[in-house]
Amino acid sequence: MADSGAWHIVEDDLSGAAIRALLEQHFAGMLANSPAGSCHFLDFDGLRAGNVTFWSIHRDGALAGCGALKMLDAGHGEIKSMRTHDAFLRQGVAARMLDHILAEAQARGAERLSLETGSSPAFEPALALYRRYGFEDCEPFADYKPDPFSRFMTRALQI
Template sequence: MTAGAGERGWRIVEDDLSGAAIRALLEQHFAGMLANSPAGSCHFLDFEGLNAPDVTFWSIHEGDRLAGCGALKMLDPAHGEIKSMRTADAFLRRGVAAKMLEHIVAEARRRGVARLSLETGSGAAFEPAIALYRRYGFADCPPFACYKFDPFSRFMTREI
């Protein structure tokens, strides 16, 4: 794991997914996706997918407590995809997702990425995430990469 310092005591680290806490948070993330969208419409990366060479995965902590996670998947050198954004229940509405999103955007910019995109669900459970992405300049777009139109998916993108 590599560390990055944050304000308010937030610490963001590149995570190898080996810890019990991050694995439990991701299991909760997977279950949440499946509870709110049909299985065929869920596009989350499993543990193997999050460990792929084209994916960088981070966890965010307050002190020694896991607060959330997020990942950047490189689709090509100029286009990245945000994956696996999740906030631990104890940290909801404390700015964790915004801090992780800022980190991912900054890292993508540092890598020379010109566009960031994402796929999320379209139901009510996903409205807080959609609102966050809109606040950070993401707008609706057609399916990208290997995605196809799906009424349970919402696609968003922005230039950086």
């Protein structure tokens, strides 16, 4: 659901100062909690790639978070760049964005949705959210390699 009350999700072109600042914070957070070689976030150019759709979520006009869907192939999508703005933590931002990404992946015909995230304690809230949504640990997918600093998760989608 793209709009729920005061919440609004929009496809974002990454040109705004607020979204760029949030992504810079996201990049820094990833690098602060995992070695650089184990960080697999998409930079600004990567988020603009043809197989990636990037969204921002807003509440009453304020940027609350972001997320992206990278289509690996016609039947397999990957969640990228999920981040909640600090001012909106524990207000359901990530769940709303995850609902949106799941719906978009299904609408595009994906049969599976996967993700890579960190394995340190800093990533436990994200891991808990993904588990609540039925994601399960899996082996590395796409071009990923086994890495003790990465967790790989996946779930089948109902078409």
